[in-house]
Amino acid sequence: MKILVPVKRVIDYNVKVRIKTDQTDVDLTNTKMAMNPFCEIAVEEAVRLKEKGVATEIVAVSIGPKACQEQIRNAMALGADRGIHVECDGFPESLQVAKILAKLVEQEQPGLVLVGKQSIDSDNNQTAQMLSALAKIPQGTFASAVDVEGDKVKVTREIDGGLQTLKLTLPAVISTELRLNEPRYAKLPDIMKAKRKPLAVMTTEELGVDIAPRVNTLKVTPPPSRSAGVKVESVAELVAKLRDEAKVIS
Amino acid sequence: MSILIYAEHDNAQLKAETHKLVTAASEIGGEVHVLVAGAGCAAVASQASAISGVSKVIVADNSVYAHQLAENIAELVLSLAGGYTHILAAATTTGKNFMPRVAALLDVVQLSDVIGIESADTFIRPIYAGNAIATVQSSDKVKVLTVRATSFDAAPEGNSAAVEAIDSVFENTQVTFEGDEMVKSDRPELTAANIIISGGRGMQDGEHFAMLERIADKLGAAVGASRAAVDAGFVPNDMQVGQTGKIVAPELYIAVGISGAIQHLAGMKDSKVIVAINKDPEAPIFQVADYGLEADLFAALPELESALG
Ligand SMILES: Cc1cc2nc3c(=O)[nH]c(=O)nc-3n(C[C@H](O)[C@H](O)[C@H](O)COP(=O)(O)OP(=O)(O)OC[C@H]3O[C@@H](n4cnc5c(N)ncnc54)[C@H](O)[C@@H]3O)c2cc1C
Ligand SMILES: Nc1ncnc2c1ncn2[C@@H]1O[C@H](COP(=O)(O)O)[C@@H](O)[C@H]1O
Numbered sequence: 001m002k003i004l005v006p007v008k009r010v011i012d013y014n015v016k017v018r019i020k021t022d023q024t025d026v027d028l029t030n031t032k033m034a035m036n037p038f039c040e041i042a043v044e045e046a047v048r049l050k051e052k053g054v055a056t057e058i059v060a061v062s063i064g065p066k067a068c069q070e071q072i073r074n075a076m077a078l079g080a081d082r083g084i085h086v087e088c089d090g091f092p093e094s095l096q097v098a099k100i101l102a103k104l105v106e107q108e109q110p111g112l113v114l115v116g117k118q119s120i121d122s123d124n125n126q127t128a129q130m131l132s133a134l135a136k137i138p139q140g141t142f143a144s145a146v147d148v149e150g151d152k153v154k155v156t157r158e159i160d161g162g163l164q165t166l167k168l169t170l171p172a173v174i175s176t177e178l179r180l181n182e183p184r185y186a187k188l189p190d191i192m193k194a195k196r197k198p199l200a201v202m203t204t205e206e207l208g209v210d211i212a213p214r215v216n217t218l219k220v221t222p223p224p225s226r227s228a229g230v231k232v233e234s235v236a237e238l239v240a241k242l243r244d245e246a247k248v249i250s
Numbered sequence: 251m252s253i254l255i256y257a258e259h260d261n262a263q264l265k266a267e268t269h270k271l272v273t274a275a276s277e278i279g280g281e282v283h284v285l286v287a288g289a290g291c292a293a294v295a296s297q298a299s300a301i302s303g304v305s306k307v308i309v310a311d312n313s314v315y316a317h318q319l320a321e322n323i324a325e326l327v328l329s330l331a332g333g334y335t336h337i338l339a340a341a342t343t344t345g346k347n348f349m350p351r352v353a354a355l356l357d358v359v360q361l362s363d364v365i366g367i368e369s370a371d372t373f374i375r376p377i378y379a380g381n382a383i384a385t386v387q388s389s390d391k392v393k394v395l396t397v398r399a400t401s402f403d404a405a406p407e408g409n410s411a412a413v414e415a416i417d418s419v420f421e422n423t424q425v426t427f428e429g430d431e432m433v434k435s436d437r438p439e440l441t442a443a444n445i446i447i448s449g450g451r452g453m454q455d456g457e458h459f460a461m462l463e464r465i466a467d468k469l470g471a472a473v474g475a476s477r478a479a480v481d482a483g484f485v486p487n488d489m490q491v492g493q494t495g496k497i498v499a500p501e502l503y504i505a506v507g508i509s510g511a512i513q514h515l516a517g518m519k520d521s522k523v524i525v526a527i528n529k530d531p532e533a534p535i536f537q538v539a540d541y542g543l544e545a546d547l548f549a550a551l552p553e554l555e556s557a558l559g
Contacts, residue, residue: 011378016381017382019382026377038494093359094350094360095353098354118494120379122362123378123379126353126360129320129347129348129349129351130351131354133324133350133354133355134354134355138321138424139320141320158343159343159430160488160496161433162431162488163431163487164317164429165428165430166425166427167425167426168424169423169424172424177487178494214358214388215386215388216389217385217386218386220377220382220383220384221382222381222382222383223376223381223383226538228537228538228542229539230540230542231544232542232543235545235550235553235554236553238541238543239557242525246540246541248445248522
């Protein structure tokens, strides 16, 4: 079985974003970039499925500017066999990404598509669900466990209130939750080997997907700031403040 | 303009998110309909019809909707979409699960986690874990939104809107429900609680969460957790507060043994009053806390419990 893993280039999760002074956008110049953490979990799961003999080939896909090839190479260092870079200016909206991925699903015919649950930049949490709808294959979102059983996959999902288990007919789309696994680090020899793995580049025109944005960002502003309050010396003082000053307990 | 709201419920009880979405819808303006999809959910439909501002409740009561599987719900919503300018669902795991499918099948974008309504086509939403707030305008014919309920007040009750049953059945055979493990608790739900006390890695193990639970019971509070506490298996996933967990905004949030990573702050920094109990004076949580207590939690929590009487 082939597994397709879309990996997105995003701001490193440790970095706090800056906002441009003209409030048109966030400022990413000279910002440390990385693979979206949920995509790392997706790559790891694909590699584990290959190690178990369930998967035979892992294809990493990234959509966006040339620099996204870094994240594809990173996925290859972790165990992806080949890469596809769909090159375009900037990052398309989730709907467009899903349309591009749907074309690639048609071309590649994977048994599974392992997608991150959410990009930590747009915080959209949409692509997997949209891809599932467009490619007409079932979805298992927010997965904390994945078991392939013949032509089906059992997915444990983290939902409000607890856990839910679904059985999906393959091919299927799965989006990864934090608890699915703990991603490994790439080893130096694997990073070297990744440089020689095949990486195909294509354009959105070739795939026939219009990526003109539907959403116009009018402004981007900092959130209302919250300043540090006071330090209290004791539990008694804390309780008194909460009762008498903040009046949030009785 | 007419707006369709997808009701948040568990077949027995309508959730407060729905009342809050009605307020969001009233800020957009136009007629508001509520869709209740489930199995044995008649009571939910009548609860929805009581919300002021709702002019019609549509009920799709069928066993195929019992677990609100995304494939089936999306087709149901799509079958009704024709008459609406806006479709809203709460940004819960249910809304996040099916709504992007509705958007994709309508060929429109989805605006996720909307926290403010500027006009019928312009909305406010957080990005980058809430470290930036974007004002976005959508040119799509239908606006598909998931709404962060904590950003809106609940619409009052005192109505009795017409309830209309529909019998359309959409059943995708590529997916089957196998089972669930729901967390049972007598405490309020995190997203509805006025007071939340959360524990982090500093709690050391799951058993120590009993100290938070005893305090929660005195305060009528819900108990939450950081990702580190959930990953370590101290408590169930359902309790994770943060960018990728639950977003909460209670009157009082007490963070115990939580460092205050940006991903955690993203989920709780809109709380009215924040208390931090941490033994590390440099912990970033103190930068957002109204009241910071620098202390060992194992000494502070029993004291807090007895101080609350
Ligand atoms: C993609 C992604 C998504 C994430 N999403 C979330 C999310 O939704 N929610 C979330 O919470 N995190 C999330 N995280 C994780 C986040 O980055 C932090 O790792 C996490 O919040 C840390 O949890 P913590 O504060 O409990 O643990 P730590 O950072 O280890 O902090 C423990 C704290 O406990 C204090 N402490 C220890 N012992 C005691 C004691 N005896 N008494 C008093 N204080 C004590 C320490 O001083 C320390 O400050 C995410 C990370 C990523 C990469
Ligand atoms: N530009 C992109 N290139 C590759 N994968 C993407 C891209 N955008 C989104 N994805 C995938 O979709 C997931 C969720 O993104 P989103 O729906 O935008 O929050 C990510 O974790 C990726 O797996």
